[in-house]
Amino acid sequence: MYIPRFKKLKDAVKEIKRINKRINSYFSSLQMYHLLRAGILTNVRIKNDYYINMDELYKLFTEEEK
Amino acid sequence: MEYLSLLDMLLLLKKDNPENPFSKYFVLAFVKANNIDYKIVDGQYLVNIKQFMEKVNPKHIDRPYAPVKIMVSHGFIENHNITHIYKLDQLLFKTILNQNVPFIKLKSLYFFNYYKFQEEWKKLRNIPIKTKNTE
Known part of the structure; x- marks a missing residue:
């Protein structure tokens, strides 16, 4: 049984910005929050801490899924 | 295998990715917040692993994916x-x-x-x- 990578919301946004390097992707915590609220990403939450499943996020944007 | 203690659960969650930001507190709070089945035996919490994984990973992600821009x-x-x-x-x-x-x-x-x-x-x-x- 594989357990996916999880990151806290702010750390997840930081990682995406780090991958994009010099180009500003305009991907913010607020947009990540909207993705969670829309049900596109699994909402794993304890009080105000949101945990993002990074593998699930990357899977949405990989070619084989389309 | 159906019920695991909090410590075993934590080890399982960090098995593939040791950097996962989970703690015993997270597991217990998550179990209580999502009405996951648990029982207390000798003062130790035992959690239903199947129900827990269904809440944490409902889309059944079974392998790591490469980072995408x-x-x-x-x-x-x-x-x-x-x-x-x-x-x-x-x-x-x-x-x-x-x-x-x-x-x-x-x-x-x-x-x-x-x-x-x-x-x-x-x-x-x-x-x-x-x-x-x-x-």
């Missing part, structure tokens, strides 16, 4: 200085997304795979995308 449509317009030709390219932009590039539409925003988008853009326009940084 994710771009938001607003960012694309801003970075590539195409505001003045945006109306002309708007159709092209949507065509590319609909054909080959994995994307998500949320209200007026498009989130898409930037690597794939660049490839398709080059094929159709025969010019590379100029960024502000490279100009």
Whole structure:
């Protein structure tokens, strides 16, 4: 049984910005929050801490899924 | 195997990815918040692993995925200085997304795979995308 990578919301946004390097992707915590609220990403939450499943996020944007 | 203690659960959660930011407190709070089945034996919490995994990983992700460059449509317009030709390219932009590039539409925003988008853009326009940084 594989357990996916999880990151806290702010750390997840930081990682995406780090991958994009010099180009500003305009991907913010607020947009990540909207993705969670829309049900596109699994909402794993304890009080105000949101945990993002990074593998699930990357899977949405990989070619084989389309 | 159906019921695991909090410590075993924590070891399991960190088995594949030791950097997962979970703690015993997280497991217990998550179990209580999501009505997951648990029992207390000799003062020790035992949690139903199947129900727990169904809540944490409902889409059954079974392997790691490589990181992807994710771009938001607003960012694309801003970075590539195409505001003045945006109306002309708007159709092209949507065509590319609909054909080959994995994307998500949320209200007026498009989130898409930037690597794939660049490839398709080059094929159709025969010019590379100029960024502000490279100009």
